[in-house]
Amino acid sequence: MKWVDTDQAARSPSMQLAIDEAMLFQAEEAGSAERLRIWEFDQPTIVLGRSSKVDDEVDRQRCEANGISIQRRSSGGATVMGGPGCMMYSVLLSFQQHPGLQKIDQAHLYVMNRVLAAVQNQVPDAVHQGICDLTWQNRKFSGNSLRIARQHLLYHGTVLYDFDLDLLASCLDFAPRQPDYRQSRSHDSFVTNVELDPTVLASDLREQFLAIDAVSIDDYFDRASKLQSERYDLDSWRFRH
Numbered sequence: 167m168k169w170v171d172t173d174q175a176a177r178s179p180s181m182q183l184a185i186d187e188a189m190l191f192q193a194e195e196a197g198s199a200e201r202l203r204i205w206e207f208d209q210p211t212i213v214l215g216r217s218s219k220v221d222d223e224v225d226r227q228r229c230e231a232n233g234i235s236i237q238r239r240s241s242g243g244a245t246v247m248g249g250p251g252c253m254m255y256s257v258l259l260s261f262q263q264h265p266g267l268q269k270i271d272q273a274h275l276y277v278m279n280r281v282l283a284a285v286q287n288q289v290p291d292a293v294h295q296g297i298c299d300l301t302w303q304n305r306k307f308s309g310n311s312l313r314i315a316r317q318h319l320l321y322h323g324t325v326l327y328d329f330d331l332d333l334l335a336s337c338l339d340f341a342p343r344q345p346d347y348r349q350s351r352s353h354d355s356f357v358t359n360v361e362l363d364p365t366v367l368a369s370d371l372r373e374q375f376l377a378i379d380a381v382s383i384d385d386y387f388d389r390a391s392k393l394q395s396e397r398y399d400l401d402s403w404r405f406r407h
Contacts, residue, residue: 167200169377170386179211179235180398181390186256187240188389190313190320193258198317201258202377204368210249210333214238215311218245219407222342229337238404241322243311244341251328253364255281255371257321267319273312274298277321281308284370285325288362296345300325304347305358325367326359 170189177185182205193199212224212234220226220236223245229236248254257277259267267273278294285292285300285308295301300308310323335353348356372378397403 167202167375167377168379168381169372169375170201170203170383171380172203172205172383177208178394179207179209179213179237180394182207182254183213183237183239184390184393184398185383185386186320186322187393188386189256189258190240190315190318191389191393192386193260193318194315198260198262199258200260200263201256201381202372202375203256203258203383204371205254205256206250206252206364207248207254208250210234210247210330210337212236212245212247212337214245214404214407215243216240216313217242217407219342220405223339225337225339234337236404237398238406239311239322241311241313241320243309243322244343245338246309246324247329247334247338248324249329251326251330251359253325253327253367255323255325257323257375259319259321261317261319268314270312270314273314273319273321274310277310277312277323280374281310281323281325281371284367284374285360285362287370288366289360292360295347298323299345301347302358302360306348306356307358307360325362325364326357327362327364327367329359331357331359 292302298310307326313320
């Protein structure tokens, strides 16, 4: 596996999501490629799952009044909120190299085991709960989702370490799909930050996924720019449900 270098240039939320899909498309064309990308939105951003219904999961009026971008990703799962203090990671895995990952439960375990091990270097009592959540003291700090293509799996995840949780609670409506361990708790009592150094976590994630050599993020800009203009910047994509 190779890791995608993360420069410090400001990128719009729609471009950040387009880069992930560009990685998937180019890997499919190449036949087999595995990548790890670690990044953050530079502003508070709502990210709907591919099939999420915006009016069921988001306080759209509050977001628009406060200039908070609402985006939609290409992977499944429920709506999340990212921004400064929320690490985002994107893992691209090849079925040619890991045929067992075509089974969704195995895909979740493969990624979650590695992310949890990386987190536990700084937060030893973090655990895996539900299908693909990471928790600390029974409160969620990491949510994850995936997309399956013909030859690859794209796995998206978040890690909250210094995020504005009050903002999250005010912008996200009560989740329509909940793991049993949530026990109907509100966002305020269910979600938490964990104390960790994101630079150290990024290094530990590269070690867990055996991502040794780097490739340039510039390799994906042409495809990502096309996806951005044809999909991610369009209301017909962002608000299609």
